[in-house]
Every structure is written in structure tokens, then in C-alpha cells.
Amino acid sequence: GKQDANSSANGKSETSDLKTQESPKSGPITINPKIEDKEILGKGPYGEKAVSAKTLKLTEAEIAKIKKGNYKAAIVMHYTGNDYSTAQIRALKATFKRMGVKVIAVTDAQFKAEKQVSDIETVLAKKPDIIVSVPVDRVSTAGAFKKAADAGVKVVFVDGVANDLKPGKDYVSVVSGDNSGNGAAAAEVMGEKLGGKGKIGVIYHDADFFVTKQRSDEFEKTIKEKYPKIKIVARAGISGPNDGEKVASGMLTKYRDLDGLFVIWDVPAEGALAAARTAGKDNLVVTTTDLGTNVGLEIASGGIVKGLGAQLPYDQGVTEAMLAGYAMIGKKAPTYVAAPAVKVTKDNVLESWRLVYGADAPDVIKDAAK
Amino acid sequence: MNAPGQVAFGKSKPRPVQKLDWRNYIVYFAFIGVLIYFSISLFDDGFVSTDNLLNIARQTAMISIMGVAMTFVISTGEIDLSVGSTTALASLTAALAIQSGFGMLGGLVAGLGTGLIVGLINGLLITRFVIPSFLVTLGMMGIVKGMAMWVTDTAPVPIINSAFNFLFGSGDIGSVPILLVWTLLATVAAHILLRKTSFGRQTLATGGNESAARFSGVKTHRIKLMVFLGTGLAAGFAGILYAGRMHAGRYTFGDGDELSVIAAVILGGTSLFGGVGTVIGTLIGSLMIGTINNGLIIMGLDVSQQMMIKGLIIILAVAFGKKAMKN
Amino acid sequence: MNAPGQVAFGKSKPRPVQKLDWRNYIVYFAFIGVLIYFSISLFDDGFVSTDNLLNIARQTAMISIMGVAMTFVISTGEIDLSVGSTTALASLTAALAIQSGFGMLGGLVAGLGTGLIVGLINGLLITRFVIPSFLVTLGMMGIVKGMAMWVTDTAPVPIINSAFNFLFGSGDIGSVPILLVWTLLATVAAHILLRKTSFGRQTLATGGNESAARFSGVKTHRIKLMVFLGTGLAAGFAGILYAGRMHAGRYTFGDGDELSVIAAVILGGTSLFGGVGTVIGTLIGSLMIGTINNGLIIMGLDVSQQMMIKGLIIILAVAFGKKAMKN
Amino acid sequence: MMENISKSFNGITVLDSVSFSVKKGEVHALMGGNGAGKSTLMKILTGVYSADQGDIFIDGKKVEIHNTDDARNNYISMIFQEFSLIPSLTVAQNIFLTRESKTSLGLLNDKQCIEETEKLLEELDVDIHPNDIVGNLGVGYWQMTEIAKALSQETKILVMDEPTSSLTQKETEILFSFIQRLKNKGYAIIYISHRMEEIFEICDRITVLRDGKFVATEECRNTDLDTVIQHIVGRDSNKAFEWKERPYSTDVTPVLEVKNLQAGSKVKDVSFKVFPGEILGIAGLMGSGRSETARAIFGIDAKEGGEILINGEQKTIKTAPDAIDAGLALIPEDRRMQGLILEHSVKENIILPILSKLKKGPVLDEAKANEMASHFVEKLRIKTDDIFKTSRLLSGGNQQKIVLAKWLANNPEILILDEPTIGVDIGAKTEIIDVIRELADSGKAIVVISSEFPELMALSDRVIAMHNGQVVKELRRTEIHSEEELQHAIQGN
Numbered sequence A: 001g002k003q004d005a006n007s008s009a010n011g012k013s014e015t016s017d018l019k020t021q022e023s024p025k026s027g028p029i030t031i032n033p034k035i036e037d038k039e040i041l042g043k044g045p046y047g048e049k050a051v052s053a054k055t056l057k058l059t060e061a062e063i064a065k066i067k068k069g070n071y072k073a074a075i076v077m078h079y080t081g082n083d084y085s086t087a088q089i090r091a092l093k094a095t096f097k098r099m100g101v102k103v104i105a106v107t108d109a110q111f112k113a114e115k116q117v118s119d120i121e122t123v124l125a126k127k128p129d130i131i132v133s134v135p136v137d138r139v140s141t142a143g144a145f146k147k148a149a150d151a152g153v154k155v156v157f158v159d160g161v162a163n164d165l166k167p168g169k170d171y172v173s174v175v176s177g178d179n180s181g182n183g184a185a186a187a188e189v190m191g192e193k194l195g196g197k198g199k200i201g202v203i204y205h206d207a208d209f210f211v212t213k214q215r216s217d218e219f220e221k222t223i224k225e226k227y228p229k230i231k232i233v234a235r236a237g238i239s240g241p242n243d244g245e246k247v248a249s250g251m252l253t254k255y256r257d258l259d260g261l262f263v264i265w266d267v268p269a270e271g272a273l274a275a276a277r278t279a280g281k282d283n284l285v286v287t288t289t290d291l292g293t294n295v296g297l298e299i300a301s302g303g304i305v306k307g308l309g310a311q312l313p314y315d316q317g318v319t320e321a322m323l324a325g326y327a328m329i330g331k332k333a334p335t336y337v338a339a340p341a342v343k344v345t346k347d348n349v350l351e352s353w354r355l356v357y358g359a360d361a362p363d364v365i366k367d368a369a370k
Numbered sequence B, C: 001m002n003a004p005g006q007v008a009f010g011k012s013k014p015r016p017v018q019k020l021d022w023r024n025y026i027v028y029f030a031f032i033g034v035l036i037y038f039s040i041s042l043f044d045d046g047f048v049s050t051d052n053l054l055n056i057a058r059q060t061a062m063i064s065i066m067g068v069a070m071t072f073v074i075s076t077g078e079i080d081l082s083v084g085s086t087t088a089l090a091s092l093t094a095a096l097a098i099q100s101g102f103g104m105l106g107g108l109v110a111g112l113g114t115g116l117i118v119g120l121i122n123g124l125l126i127t128r129f130v131i132p133s134f135l136v137t138l139g140m141m142g143i144v145k146g147m148a149m150w151v152t153d154t155a156p157v158p159i160i161n162s163a164f165n166f167l168f169g170s171g172d173i174g175s176v177p178i179l180l181v182w183t184l185l186a187t188v189a190a191h192i193l194l195r196k197t198s199f200g201r202q203t204l205a206t207g208g209n210e211s212a213a214r215f216s217g218v219k220t221h222r223i224k225l226m227v228f229l230g231t232g233l234a235a236g237f238a239g240i241l242y243a244g245r246m247h248a249g250r251y252t253f254g255d256g257d258e259l260s261v262i263a264a265v266i267l268g269g270t271s272l273f274g275g276v277g278t279v280i281g282t283l284i285g286s287l288m289i290g291t292i293n294n295g296l297i298i299m300g301l302d303v304s305q306q307m308m309i310k311g312l313i314i315i316l317a318v319a320f321g322k323k324a325m326k327n
Numbered sequence D: 001m002m003e004n005i006s007k008s009f010n011g012i013t014v015l016d017s018v019s020f021s022v023k024k025g026e027v028h029a030l031m032g033g034n035g036a037g038k039s040t041l042m043k044i045l046t047g048v049y050s051a052d053q054g055d056i057f058i059d060g061k062k063v064e065i066h067n068t069d070d071a072r073n074n075y076i077s078m079i080f081q082e083f084s085l086i087p088s089l090t091v092a093q094n095i096f097l098t099r100e101s102k103t104s105l106g107l108l109n110d111k112q113c114i115e116e117t118e119k120l121l122e123e124l125d126v127d128i129h130p131n132d133i134v135g136n137l138g139v140g141y142w143q144m145t146e147i148a149k150a151l152s153q154e155t156k157i158l159v160m161d162e163p164t165s166s167l168t169q170k171e172t173e174i175l176f177s178f179i180q181r182l183k184n185k186g187y188a189i190i191y192i193s194h195r196m197e198e199i200f201e202i203c204d205r206i207t208v209l210r211d212g213k214f215v216a217t218e219e220c221r222n223t224d225l226d227t228v229i230q231h232i233v234g235r236d237s238n239k240a241f242e243w244k245e246r247p248y249s250t251d252v253t254p255v256l257e258v259k260n261l262q263a264g265s266k267v268k269d270v271s272f273k274v275f276p277g278e279i280l281g282i283a284g285l286m287g288s289g290r291s292e293t294a295r296a297i298f299g300i301d302a303k304e305g306g307e308i309l310i311n312g313e314q315k316t317i318k319t320a321p322d323a324i325d326a327g328l329a330l331i332p333e334d335r336r337m338q339g340l341i342l343e344h345s346v347k348e349n350i351i352l353p354i355l356s357k358l359k360k361g362p363v364l365d366e367a368k369a370n371e372m373a374s375h376f377v378e379k380l381r382i383k384t385d386d387i388f389k390t391s392r393l394l395s396g397g398n399q400q401k402i403v404l405a406k407w408l409a410n411n412p413e414i415l416i417l418d419e420p421t422i423g424v425d426i427g428a429k430t431e432i433i434d435v436i437r438e439l440a441d442s443g444k445a446i447v448v449i450s451s452e453f454p455e456l457m458a459l460s461d462r463v464i465a466m467h468n469g470q471v472v473k474e475l476r477r478t479e480i481h482s483e484e485e486l487q488h489a490i491q492g493n
């Protein structure tokens, strides 16, 4: 459905956070230098090896040049109802602002490919120079993106490309979080916390959505390869973020002796938490992906969620804007850029928060982590 | 005037079954059928364990509570599509109130207040401007959903107030989930209101024939205003329960619940055309949907299979329930 | 069942008495108001460009086409919640037929056939078993959605048949989008059917008072069966159009469209209680929703703001349209 | 010709082996008290219900009639007591439903339908337009539309179930001239009515049913009113329609005073007073604005001018509940739309206006409510299986009695009755008249709007005649010596 897929929530619950996470007002543009260079597990759409986002840079001179163009950009999202999207939009707006690029529209396709096609048509009426977009579906949105490209719009894809579009020609680049890395991180936390053996369940996203699919696939692969004594005994799908509790309850009813549970992203994981609490399974180990406020709080306070894999949406947004800038001044851009995944546990939850959101964690989490 | 007739209608004869039509009883048969089926086929999977049955009660609490309120709205021949998004907004206002230090009571007031305001606006627009409730509440659904997204920019708000979380969602009294207690309280109160008070009678009369009701002195506009306040209040409370259960407020709570709520009401035997309503039927309708969801998940089916079979069961259960009724 | 209390108290009105009540005209005023507002405020942003206006026509085509069919269903006092998921399944069956080498015609037959089968089952269940259409089509919505997910395991099916893609979605005749052509064809045909044929008359009669219609010789069950075949067919065709426009079949196409379709119909002035219906009103209702969506995006608002303002506009437009009507 | 027809609903026998026959070119009256089974018998003939037992013969041949189509194919048509019109369609659309004329393209030829309707309405002398929405019309016009519909069909056997119950004398006469013409054309006409004087005017034979059983068939010429009434009620009864002088004073403040009331196009300038203990009759032609006056007083229609004084005090009445608070009650003329919630039980309908008086703490006193309902079911002899029966399933006259019961139960200060005895049988009518008198005697003010002169003459202490939205004449009952005088008054001259 129109529900959530890949990522989610977090804490920008205090407005002060907002300011700190914006990049400086002047100087060259890069991503947060504190992010470490890690090997990117995922591969690009054409099998390309990923280029690290850290290698990108726009100098002050380049920025000045972009500013002269008075360019217009449209942000065409698949969905905007989660933190993954909001953080990216925030970063895109802030970075474009520094580049003198005007954001003329932000759309939300509600996970509907047909709505995204309409959205693209609609924003084209405003004649943008740049479109940054997470395509809902690589097959059915291809025509609309092709139309945009043919109209001379520079397209920067996020997390996936539309079919039949040529890198460097029809689109500038594709920027992706390391979804596989996210799944792997969650698997590693699971393995460590269970001491390498036990029975676990997997709650996956039952939809043809590659972002979530890569995560659960990599989770299972990592468990099998690295922790052969951990058995995945139960598997169940959800179709939306509100299904977590029902599905987890059902699973815990059927398999009373589960030791661990992987839930595809943090929002349904919160539902699984409620289910575990009611079932009295306080020793269950839950891992997931995406660092939302509620799971962050749970990790910090040593609760049922022991850790997760997180991506870096804010810096991803900065990267996307930079790549658009590359295209505006004709600078050669790598066609596949990825930001690494971060493994978050109780030990590093506060630093991770700073890394992910470029700001201090909310007080509730700080208090809980003490 | 002389003594009322001692021809004791309804006393000498067995009480007529005809008070409401067959649809009110179908759901009982259908529900029992579904329960028996799952109990047998999923016996080994723990479907019949007390824990699991209580889980069903927990999972359906919000739908049931909104459903009993919706029974009144639908009984007047109107509809309220805004309950789902109101739930979300109420969960957030409650969480924000608690986060800002107003405590459990503050959260309660904020959540219920949110619901009441939405209900009030709905009710006023429908009765004063005479706009079809479908359009008013559809518009309201968008407005409220937008507000819920906007108020924290889609971020969830954690609730660190264990009294609140216990009382409004996560707690158990003995082994009875607090959510079940709330559900039963709401159902009993609503049942009495609909069946035993003049407000209930006037609600049904308004839906049965609005102009005849008005000729009979029923303030139909006031009744309509009240029933929309009712769904608003119930949606606000459901938002509080979601918040208490999940220890957070979030804009996605209750997403799409309007359809489940209306489905529970119709399944229970209330007529979309108004004039006929049953609170108990709604409760059973809600429990039945919840039981089907739960059973199919325990069966371990894919989401697509769950959807197909759930649809089939709803249709078949109603068709067979009807047949059973006839015999 | 007809809606008691729907008919006004019979105030004397100047002759000739309006054929339909105010609601049918509101939408015109509301639509014109919205158009004017956006044309002025968004003039510099290209809202009034031919391209953009044609875009609105393209974007609303499927809703409009399902809407005109739904007008008949709602006119009989019934409802069809299954159109959205039927659209998805039809897009997939059409795409699969083409993929399997049955060509454009095969795709057309597969898509329309899917819709007709769903409509037939709905219609038969509703008329033979006398189950409320809300429940039947709700169940059907789940079944069909499940099937659409299951048939390719949620994977989309690309369509490589340029004739199909041109004719059923992406093409332009001169500068007129083919989707607009289909919309107009469907609207004109449905308008004639409703206003100018005895079938249309009998549809309205069935919704106006089913038992009176039966006394007058209307085969109300056949009429109901036909109108559900109609929404089935329209949903199938909408699926084909989605497929042609997107060059693919996909299980999410049309997701949630049932609500937009019903909203367009009600906004257009058709009564949820049956007996009153207008195809042109539905088209305008659909265009109005599409125009609002389009204008708000061009305005560059956040999604949460878009939602709030869209809800507000719907309510205000109807309220003001009504006021304008009175003067 | 129908033989040994039996029918029961839910095990309760409604028709018990009834036989009935009608000849070509005959008008045959079917009579009986409310709930005797007249409508049910005719619905069996027209295929709405099927008989549990018995046969139907047409022209000597046995026919099977299981649905309305079968009836149509046998050229049987019927004016239904509960009206078979679609409120949301126009007069013309209703009259020609399923029989519309088509253009060469197979499309509806609305123009022709409208023209034909216009002709038909002209012949019937009704001042409505073919494009009027039926739901916006009053019951009188509704009934005329139903009649026009029946007359426009090709038929051999025409059943008329109380066709004149909401008509005034003028329309009734026009209808009778039509019936005469049809009769001469060789139609067989079955005529149901509770208006005795009509029966003797147009019928050739009379068949009487009582409690679902055949009582007698008589040639009209060979019988008289008293015999028929005796057949119907099963006992002697003729104290009925006799006016009794009742003492009351006109020197006191009127309970209700209406001054220069103006509302819509139908109420132009209406003034009148009603004194405590008085019964005021309002006479008028169809469309004279009587019902509209009542509705405007009661706050259903908006007032555009004038004042309402109750016990000398000016009152603002904007809604029906306002009116009720001011001590008014209105028994509306249209029981289907305004009087009853047809899908609710007899009891629920009766107690609706008096809910506030039936409280036991915060909840309703069900025992008292049942008692109340049973009491009125008894008192007005409402024929029903029990007080929980759905009102829709009651016979027409019994539905009307529920509407009366509702307001009698409320015991209002001022009672306005708009055509209170539509479809009520002769026995019950006299009882209702007694009840109304009883109320007046206790000091209440009563306004009766009626198109039935005998009833008006029997009840009123004073009569005002309305024409074209104005009061044109006021007569004390003692000044009225014959129905002709009233007839003159309402013509506006």
C-alpha cells in the first residue's frame, strides 16, 4: 500500500537540532567529514562499484558559478512520511540554498508509481533544471523520467534508477544508502547478542521494493554465513508500518521459544516491541534498520532492541544536491555514489546519532543512555 | 383516559425476533464459525491459548471503540471518514502534552480535546451548512492527516510516563488487558446509550426518517452534532490508546482505520442507510475481523494469500451466517 | 431501500422545478472558483499552460472513467469498493497477455475480461444473496488485491507493445492526449445512458425507491447486476489505461482509487442514498480533485501542507458553491 | 375472479379462503375495516405477493401470477395505497417508467412523454407540471400522479386502492368521470375506499371483508349504507357523523392566534384564532395552501411575515422542536414522509414524541413505554400482531392510526390535524372523532384540516375556508346547513 517502506522516524523533536545539522553557510560543500570510509557492500544498477560520497566536493568558485545560473530544482519523492525522506529533503533544501538553486516543488507519490508519473508531469510544467527523485518503480516510471530527461532536465536518482535510462546521459548519477550494509549490521548485532546461536524470526516487507528487499536478503545471508548456529525458524511479511504488532504477536504465539527477531525497519519494529512486552518476552533480541527516536531510546536504555543498521540520509541529501550541482556546471560525476551504513548499538548510540543526523541526540535518549 | 390495555403485548407471546433484521444476527453465526474453524485448524499453533485470544482483544480495542461510536453516526445515516487521521493527531497531541510536562492528565485532555474539536467542526459543518458528511469528513481527514504530519514533521514523539502507558494501553489488570477493559466499558456504555436512552432512540429515528423525526420534535441537527462529537471523542481516545500501547505518538497510527471501523459496523448489522444500529454487533464485527487477521497470520500465509482469504472469509461468513439464520 | 427523509419537505419552488437538487450545480461553481484561483495565483508558474491543463486531463482520466461508471452504482444506492484493486489486477492480466504474445487485442480482452468477471461476481453476490454491497465489494477488494499481488509476486510486468501503449495511455492525437479522448467518450456514452435511455431511468428508479420501482416493472436485480458489470468494466479499462500509460502492469496501480472515485461522484452531486445521479457532475468532480492536486504541487507546498489545504478547499468549495447557488 | 385465496404472514392468517369476482364493465367496491385484508388480496392479484392457496381465473382461464410482470402480461394494473412512485424522478418520468416512448435511435423521447403527461394532467385538471419532482409534491398531487400513471396504461383490470384518500371533492369528481369512461370501455375496476358516499356513487357491486374473511357481496342498488357499515364493523353503528354543539367561550384570550401569516408562494395572508375548547375546521381546494399554513405555523417552512401568538404571547417558532416546546402538535398529512419511520416498530413510533416523559433516571422506562404503546393500540384499535411489528407491514389505515396515536400520547395544548383520517375505516373514524372532541372538551385548541366534508361538518365548531393562500370565509358551524354551502365557500366566491 501507500504505506511506508524503507526507513523511518527519528528525532528532530527539538527544533534546535535542525540548525546544528545544517552545513556551514560558506566554504566548499562536502559531506560530514566525520563519516568513516567503509567498504560499500551494495552494487550499482549496472553492477558498478560504488564511489564514496566522501570523494565529492564543490569548491567556492564552482558554487559561485552555479549561483549565476539561477537554476530550479524539483524533489520528486516516493514517499515523504518517514525520517529518511524528511532528513534528505531538509539536506537537499539547505544545500541547494547554498548553491542558489531554487526548490520549486516537493512531491510525494505515496508509493504509487502512477502518482509519481503525474507528479513528474506536473513539475515539468514549472520547467525545472534539476529533478532529484526516488523512483517508486523502475519499470513503470521509466517513460516519465525519459520524458524529463529528453526535456533537458538533469535527473539525480536516489536509491534506484528507472529502466532504460543511460547513466551520464539520461541521468546524472544514482545515490544510494548501503541497504545491504544495513542488513548486515543488523545481522551482526543479532549474532553478537545471541552469542552465535539460537532461533530467530524475520519480519520482512512483503512487496517488490528493492530497498527493503536488499536489507532482509543481506540480513539472512549474513546470518547463514557468519552464524550457522542461528536458525531462522519463522518468516512473515508485513505490507505496511502498522502491521508490526499483529505479525509479531502471531509469530510469538506460534513460536514461543524465539530468541531473536529481525524486523525490516524501525516503525514495525516498535510494533514488535509492543508484542514482545505483552508476551512477556523481555529477553528477546530485536534488531532492525534505521535509527528512529523510539528504537534509539530503546537501545540507549538497554531494552529489547539491541541494535540496528542505519543509513545517513542527511549526508545522502547533501550528496544528491552536490551531484546536481556537478551537472549544472558540466563537471564529470560518478554514476553510482553510496553512503556507508552505520552499525548502532548501546555503546555508540549517541555518536551514531550525531553521525546520522549531524546533531546531538534528543535529551530523552541522552538521559536513557546514562 | 382509562387503564392501559391489559392485553399484554409481548408478554403472553414469545418476544418477537423481528426487532432488527437478519443482518444483526448473521455476524454472531459468522463469528462463531470463524472461531471454531481457527480453533480446530490452528490448535497446535497456539491459536486457542488465552494469551493469543487476549492478543486479539488488544489488537481490536481501538477499532472496537471507534466502531461503537461510529455505530451512532451510521445509524443517523451519516458517515465519518476522519476517525483514522484524528487518531494519529490525538496520539501526537497527547504525547506532546506529556513531553511538555503536563503529565498523564494533560495527555488525556490533549488527546480527547483534539478528538472533540475535530468532531465539533465536522458536526457543525454538516448540520449548519448541510454539506454531505462524506465530503466534510473526507476533507477533514486530509486536513487532520496533514496536521499530524506537520506538527512534528512526521517524527514520532516518545512517551516516558509509565502510568499513562500502563493505564492507556500496555497494562494488564491481573491477566486482563487494560485495553479489553476499555473496550468493554465503551461497549456497555454505548449499548445502554443506544438501546436504553431517549438519545439512542432519537438517533435511530433521525436515521430512519429525518423529516418524520423532526415532525416528532427530535432536534435532528443536535443529534447529528452529538454523534460526530462521539466519533471525535472515540477517535481521540483511540489515539491515546495507540500512544499508550506503543509508548509514543506517531502520525501513521490509525492510518486506514476508518475503513476497518466502518466495515466492523456494517458487518455487525448496522445499516449504511441509517435507522438500524447495534453496538454489540459492531463489537462482534470488530472481533471477527481481528480474529481473521490473527488466524491468518498464525497460519503463516503470505500477505497476498492473507488478503485473498480474508476477503473470501468475509463474504462467505456473511453468506453462510445468513443461511444459518434462515434455518 | 430508499432514503427516507431525503426528499425535502416540499417547499414550493418556482417552476420549472429543478430537475436535480442544488448539489449538482455546486460542483460547477466550485470547480470554476478553483480554476480561477489557481490561474491567477499560479499564472507565472505555468498552471494555465495548455500542457499543464492537458496534464490534468491525463492524470484524472482513470478516476473520471471509473467515476462515470460508479455514478450508476451509487445512483442505485449501492457502492463498489473493489474498483481500485480490480484496476491493478486488470493492468497485470493485460500486461501478462501481451507478454505471452497475445498482442494488443489479447491485452485488451484480458484486462476488460478481468474487470467483467469481478463485476459479475459482485453483482451476483449482491443480487442473489442480498448481502450489502459494502461488504461484498470490501471482501472482493481484498481478494482481488491479493490476487494482483500474488499473480507475479508483486513484480511489475513491462509492456513492450507500442501500439497498445500509444492507444491506451501514452499517445496524443495531434496535441490531444488519447486519455482525454477516452475520458470524453466514456463520459458522453455514460451521460446518454443515464439521461436518455430507459436503462438509465430504471437505474435512478431503483435507487429512488427499490420496491416502488419493482412495482412499476423495473427488474431491479438486473439493473443492479448491470451497474456492477459497469464498474467492473470501467475498472478493467482503467487498468488497461494505467498499463498503457506506464508501459507496465503493477499491483499498486489504482491503489486507493476507490475513495477518489467515490469522492468525485459525491462531489459531482450524486447522492450516496441513490435515486439522483449525474455523470457530468462526476467528471467535473474528478477534474476538480485533479486540478487541486496539480495546483498545490505547482504551488510548491510541502506534502503535509498540500493535504491540509486540499481538505480545506474541498470543504470550502462545496460550502461556497452552495452559497453561490442560492443567489 | 379469485377463488379461495388464503395468505398468512409469519404464521398469522391475513386472508382466509376469500373468493372475489369482478365482471367486465363493472366497478366493484372492495370494503372492510383497516387490516381486513383488502390491499393484500389485491396485491396477490397483481403479483406483489403470491397466495398460499387459491386460484385466479381471468376470462374463465386459470392464470398463474407470481410477480408483477405476470400481472402486467394479463393486463392488470393497480394504484397502490402506499404509492409506487419514485420520489427523485419527475411526474412525467414516473408516469412512463418502463414504458417510455423512444426516438428512432432507441433513446428516450422525453419530449413526447412530457407532452403526453401534460395532456393527461390537463384532462385530470391538476395544476402540476410534468417536470416537477414527485418528492417535492404534496400527497394530493402524489395521488393524482399515481392515478395518471394507472390511467396511462393499457389494461383490462384496474385496481384502485383508496385512490381518493387525499383528494378533495373536485379531483374526486374528475376521477369518477374517468372511471365512468373506462367502465363504458369494458374495463373491470376494483375500487377500494373508506368513503361511504363514494361507493354508492360509482359502484355496481360491493364485497365486504372482515378480518380476512369474506362477509358478503351485494348489488349496490339492493343495499344501503347502514347494511354495508354493519357488514364492515360487524355491529350497529351510526352515531358517527353527527355534530354536537359543545359549549366554549370566545371571550377569553385565544390559545392560538395567527396574524397575517405569509410563507412561500402558497401562504399569502392567513389570519385566524382558536379558542380553548374549540375545534376549528379549515376547508379548501387542493393547493389552497392549508397544509402549507400548518407547516409554516409549526416551523417546518420558513415564515416570511406575520405573527404567531400563543395564549396571547408572541412566539418565535423556527423549527418543529420550537413549536413542540410552545405546546403545539402537528399531525402531518403525509404519513410516509413525515408521519412515520416505516422501518421502526409500532411502539417506537408511538413513543417518539414522548420520550422525555418516559424516563426512569437516565434510561427509558421500557415497561411504561410498552404499556403506553399497548394502550393506544387498544384505544385506536390498531390492528397489529404486537407492538413490536414493523410499521411498514401494517395496513394503510392502521399506519395512519399510529400517526394519530403519537400525538394523542403527547397530549399537546394545541393540536393541528392535517387530514387526520386518511384511509381510516368508518368504525375507527367515529372513534377518532370522539377522541378529538374529548380533547377539546378538556380545554385544548384543535385545528382540523380536512378534505372530507362530512368529517369537517361533524367535528368543527367553526370553519374557515381558504382559497389561494388566503382565508376567504369564516362560518360558525351553526350557520352551515349543507355541504353545498361549504363547497361554495372554498371556490372563493
Ligand SMILES: Nc1ncnc2c1ncn2[C@@H]1O[C@H](COP(=O)(O)OP(=O)(O)OP(=O)(O)O)[C@@H](O)[C@H]1O
Pocket: D009, D010, D014, D032, D033, D034, D035, D036, D037, D038, D039, D040, D041, D081, D383, D384, D385, D393, D394, D395, D396, D397, D398, D423, D425
Ligand atoms: N408483509 C406483511 N407482513 C406481515 N403482515 C402483513 C404484511 N402485509 C400485510 N400484513 C398484515 O395483513 C393485514 C391486512 O393488511 P391489508 O393491508 O391487506 O389491510 P387493508 O384491508 O388494506 O387495510 P386498510 O384499509 O387499512 O388499508 C394487516 O393486519 C397487516 O398488518
Ligand SMILES: Nc1ncnc2c1ncn2[C@@H]1O[C@H](COP(=O)(O)OP(=O)(O)OP(=O)(O)O)[C@@H](O)[C@H]1O
Pocket: C009, C010, C011, C012, C013, C017, D127, D128, D129, D132, D136, D137, D138, D139, D140, D141, D168, D266, D284, D285, D286, D287, D288, D289, D290, D291, D292, D333, D449, D451
Ligand atoms: N406546482 C407545484 N410545484 C411544486 N410543488 C407543488 C406544486 N403545487 C403544489 N405543490 C406542493 O404540493 C403540496 C400541496 O399539496 P396539498 O394538496 O397538500 O395542498 P394544500 O394547500 O395543503 O391543499 P390540500 O391540503 O387541500 O390538499 C405542497 O407541498 C406544495 O408545495
Ligand SMILES: [Mg+2]
Pocket: D038, D039, D040, D081, D161, D395, D396, D397
Ligand atoms: Mg389497504
Ligand SMILES: [Mg+2]
Pocket: D138, D140, D290, D291, D292, D333, D418
Ligand atoms: Mg394538504
